[in-house]
Amino acid sequence: MIAPTSPTFDNRAVEARRLFSEVFGTFLLVLAGAGGAVVAAVSHGAISRPAAVTAPGLTVTAVILFMGNVSGAHLNPIVTIAFSLRTDFPWRRVPGYVVAQLAGATLACLFLWAAYGKAGSLGATVPGAGIADWQAFLTELVLTLGLVSTILGTASKAQNVGPLSAVGVGGYIVLAGLWSSPISGASMNPARSFGPDLVLADFSHFWVYVAGPLAGALLAVACAYALRGRGGTGTTAAQGTLGS
Numbered sequence: 001m002i003a004p005t006s007p008t009f010d011n012r013a014v015e016a017r018r019l020f021s022e023v024f025g026t027f028l029l030v031l032a033g034a035g036g037a038v039v040a041a042v043s044h045g046a047i048s049r050p051a052a053v054t055a056p057g058l059t060v061t062a063v064i065l066f067m068g069n070v071s072g073a074h075l076n077p078i079v080t081i082a083f084s085l086r087t088d089f090p091w092r093r094v095p096g097y098v099v100a101q102l103a104g105a106t107l108a109c110l111f112l113w114a115a116y117g118k119a120g121s122l123g124a125t126v127p128g129a130g131i132a133d134w135q136a137f138l139t140e141l142v143l144t145l146g147l148v149s150t151i152l153g154t155a156s157k158a159q160n161v162g163p164l165s166a167v168g169v170g171g172y173i174v175l176a177g178l179w180s181s182p183i184s185g186a187s188m189n190p191a192r193s194f195g196p197d198l199v200l201a202d203f204s205h206f207w208v209y210v211a212g213p214l215a216g217a218l219l220a221v222a223c224a225y226a227l228r229g230r231g232g233t234g235t236t237a238a239q240g241t242l243g244s
Contacts, residue, residue: 038116128182141215
């Protein structure tokens with residue numbers, strides 16, 4: 001099924017704004033997510049782990065509130081794919097969004113590199129000490145299952161939570177980081193992991209942060225179908241309302 005779209009969403013005159021929104025929003029997210037590890041290294045531990053995992057969650061909350069109506073504030077290739085699988089977002093828009101998200105993440109890590117050097121490995125997400133790749137993979141899978149379920153659920157018209165969806169999504173990111181960041185880094189986002197890996201030229205664990213979140217997102221879409229039936233009820237949240 002082709003994702004339903006409005007004439008406004010199909011208006012290419014505002015496509016550049018949507019893509020810039022994804023670049024900017026993902027830049028802010030990765031700046032907070034990767035920046036916590038960088039500043040912790042530079043400041044010799046002044047940033048605690050709870051602070052480091054809370055920052056990206058609060059950033060996502062703010063970004064959804066201030067620009068969610070422009071692009072939907074996906075900030076994550078997995079979210080874009082999940083919305084498309086639920087027929088809330090058109091597949092033809094997916095490549096542009098994914099490229100914009102990867103670009104925003106890379107720009108954030110380039111900024112951190114320019115400002116602070118490669119301290120803290122630029123916040124790269126890697127399995128924790130003594131943690132195998134398969135364990136990190138399973139952790140990312142289950143974390144992303146919860147994240148995408150939260151996003152799809154709060155985007156559904158049946159829930160009708162409006163701006164509170166930002167609180168739900170941001171809160172889940174904090175919760176996931178608090179209990180699992182020592183295991184996998186609690187990425188749940190291939191763009192978040194791509195930025196540091198590209199700048200460091202080290203993709204040795206990157207597969208974990210693509211395969212795990214993708215598998216989790218597929219399970220979340222299946223769960224959404226079981227809970228609410230066919231998709232198409234979250235188009236406003238997925239696509240934004242720019243120009244309407």
